[in-house]
Amino acid sequence: MLLVHFLRDQLGMTGTHIGCDTSQCGACTVWLDGDAVKSCTIFAVQADGHKVTTIEGLSTGQKLHPMQQAFHDEHALQCGYCTPGFIMSAASLLKRIPHPTDEDLLHGLEGNICRCTGYVNILKAVRRAAEIASNETRDDEAEK
Amino acid sequence: MTIRLATSETQEAVREAGRASQGPYSGQSVPRVEDSRLIRGQGQYVDDFTTSNVAYAEIVRSPLPHARIRGVDTSAAAALPGVLGVFTGHDIVIELHALLPVIAAGVPNRRQTPPQYPIAIDEAVYEGEPVAVVVADTRYGAADAAELVAVDYEPLPAVHDLDAAIVEGSGVTHADAADNIGWDVALPGEGDVDAAFAGAAVTVTQRIVQQRVCAASIECRSVLADYRDRLTVWNSSQMPHFNRMYVAEGLGLPESKVRFISPDVGGAFGSKMGPYAEDYLIPIASKLVGRPVKWTETRSENLSSTSHGRGQVFDIEAAAAADGTLLAMKIKQLVDIGAYFGRTGANPIVSVQLSGGCYRWPIIEARSIGVLTNKMWTGPYRGAGRPEATHLVERVMDLLAHELHMDPVEIRRRNFITRFPHVNNFGFTYDSGGYHGALDRALDAIDYTGFRQRQADLRARGRFLGIGVGCYVEISGFGPSWQTAADDHEIGLTESAVVRMHPSGAVSVFAGTHSHGQGHATSFAQIAADALGVALADVDVVEGDTSNTPFGHGTYGSRSTPVGGMAVYTACQRIIEKGTAIAAHLLHTSIDDVSFKGGIFTDAATGERRSIKDVTLASYNRGLPDGIEQGMEATAFFDPPNFTWPFGTHICEVEVDTHTGVTKILRYVAVDDCGNIINPMLVEGQIHGGVLQGVAQALLEEVQYSEEDGQRLGGTFLDYLVPTINEMVPTEVYHTVTPTPTNSLGVKGVGEAGTIASSVAVINAICDALEPLGVRHVEMPASPQRLWHLIHDGMPAALR
């Protein structure tokens, strides 16, 4: 069984979506041990013993993850179907590259397809999330 | 590398434009209320739903475009553990009370409408047509069983080429048909077209092809059906009420015993209108196995068996005078219907009816031929008829300008319609417009004059830049029932809303439309909150469930705001009317002395006030004036007097790499006029997405078929090239605001606008870039391979 079906059908965690057959669209993106991967191209059994994080686990209680907040603020979603996968990819990207260039963003987000937004606001949202995160880091450092 | 996105100045201009509307919310970029669940993974799309005891269906489909079915052996599949049933066409047809509908509007005088069953019985007529339905207790079991269904096909020749298909004596799409002509309609022009051509200074002749494309919403279609004493169907659809009406008929059930729920819908772009075969097959399967059954389309199925868009060919002749004045146009349209009419209704004819664009044409003479082929049927796809019309006329304008050695902007200026209302060549009335204003704004934004200088400089250095203009007027707000109901047996395209104020003063809006990304939960709440003078947070918008929303036609054709939004607005007005009567009673004054503004009823004489909350509470109390029933709710059906006519100008700047044939978009300016703007942020989002879809048709996307045997080539996201973030167009969004006089909100609809002029803006820009190399016209998609051949074929090898 594919990991995505295990999450959706066995665990009832339906925030992770399926949008293609060939590992292109990225709607099924989750984190495996913290790395963004496509759960339609991993067997559930391969994830045995590893940590899987889905969109449902990204926010802390009512507090949104900065990437979720940025997608909302910048109107980076319309139908919302690609959104969980996009957010998981983008949040993973910022973990590895906190101050991404546009090339980093284009290179890091090419594995997610959105049919509604034309990507313009998605790019804005990820840039904004990076800014928020770096401001928070600065604030933390100032407090110290 | 930095990608330049729309500047804050642009954003401000959008917001400024939106302030034309009344009320604290309308005209504001209110953040979307539906986002909260969607960004948390709490959205609920059909496949996310489950019920106890649910079973799963897999559909066996014909791999051939045309074949006789000699037999279907289901025994091995049926023997697999966990399989609940395997049904062929012969099993399904017993349960069927009516065929799939043929939507009649707009295409009179059909020559033939092949009867469409939801499943092939003895003949499969397109690749992807259902041949058997397998139901098992798990998804995986159903897939395993489907592989074991053995179908004995006798391949038949496939009809695929439009020109060949209409030649007398050609092969036929359906074995028992006489020919492939679905319709052959003449739309004669007024006046002597031959004389106009004879007297012309220049004429142009061109074939223009609108290739087949896929809508490719990221959520594929899905159906979950639970057939008990009533039938409940969860269905990823733009129009649950419409689908219920047809499916109830198909299953022989009263409409009242059938409930359709379209929950969150993951994009549609016209492709989820339906009804589709599976909307019948899955409820029938549920009935036959006695359990709820779920089916979810794979992407491969989506590309083969969800309606394709466009698929039209135009042979054009156009004539102009020496000063650029348009004289006449002749159009022959071939529409690739596919194997069944499906949703191939009015929209192909719209391509012809709007072919005059923003211009005065003394005569347009047209003929439209609908051609049946052994392919999936074509249906509406974002823009549905308007991108085709706009692409056609804007190519023609450039071709004429080229012949006249005139700047393409100049010929447009000389022929714009400037007086409104304007009745176009096919009897449609453009209620308002301001085409010069939109064009000027776009030219200014992109610095057209400056570009021409840069272009000349760079050409001298062997670089090929081009600029393309696309001006458009579109038809939106479908639509007035006097123009959309073909006859007494059809229903007109009104839209509906129930607005209910609860005793606490909170408001529920139940609408017949169905948002699938447009953001109605926000924009309709803005309309209602402003109309009733309540807080936005107190308004909840409900759509998509036939059990609690009034009959509506759904969301398509850029109709939700101008028709559905008007239904919401009208229902609110009715509530205020009733509230005024109650307020007058509470204030001990006459109705005429009570005014309403911002949620407050005021007695003009005394200045005494009652809030709408107080009045609502009172409305549920005793002691109401005579003739006034309890409650504060109203139903409205809005039947607009006319369509709405948004317009605009898109300009695109490209550079073509002549060595590889690659087109790079350097800049893209969109000026759209959708009238008053309820939520500028949502409008801008619609433009961004629409532009990229049009650009993708121009550069990337195409459903391809073998020229030899009509077999579809490719069929996954590996080869069907949907743009990624790397193909993003950094669209600069501007607006002019010309409120429509057709409705009280002055709103026109914007869902499709971005798509309409974008494909032609790109193609005109490419033709402009390659003009020095002798390229006059480019078909879509302008793939690197196609452009390379256009540039190099016939060029001496030494120069390549």
Added chain:
Amino acid sequence: MIPPQFEYYRAQSVDDAVSALRAGGEDAKALAGGMSLIPVLKMRMSSPPLLVDIGALQSLNYVRVDSDQVCVGALTRHRDLMSSAVLRDALPLLADTAYDVGDAQVRARGTIGGVLAHADSAGDYCMVSLLLDAHIVTTDRVIAAQDFFEGFMETCLGSDELITEIRFPVSRGPHTYIKFRRRRSDWAVIGVGVQRSLDDARACRIGLTNAGFTVSRAPEAEEVYSAGGTADDVAAAAAAHASPLADLAGDVEYKKALIAELTRRAITEVGAQ
């Protein structure tokens, strides 16, 4: 898309994997990152009775430089290659190639050994290994890259033979890999890789991706280069001797033009480094 049923075994070591594959018979398959194999299973184009998961064998995930050799473990992932400082110093062409394989999610899972075993003529590492005369170390033997790729998606690997390591010569000279794609994350329509010798400005290797049934070298073009030909001369030779296959992305004539143009650019770029 639903893969067929299969038995699954997670190998504890390379030896364990080999014996499991041997026990599983000829159709058993090794599963590494799964980026090539799982889509094939989902399409039901293959139905192996047993999958032996070698993905957890961390011992095969490394990049080491031994004097004149770069040794890459077969299960090293694209992202590890792209961000390996050791690799970027000793064999930057391979690091650059890894940077543009697939997309971010694929790079986090896919392995170099998996790409080689899949042997797609559009497989970027297949071209690089052929270009540099890499040696492919398996559980049974050491195979020269030129002997490894046998035909369309075919290698000389036995059914119970696993790739464990790929050995490349250290190559610090000017280099480039230009991939032509319709969309950035797509497979190459045509790719041209060039590696010039650090010491000898007239010695360079040219490799072609997706220009035939298998990845290929362009020896005629290399000769023109070493004989002092211009970038245009080299490009013409590369195109003249290539046999690309027509597909949806391009006919033969267009693909030959691409080979010429990409070669010209690659040679020019390398010349400028």
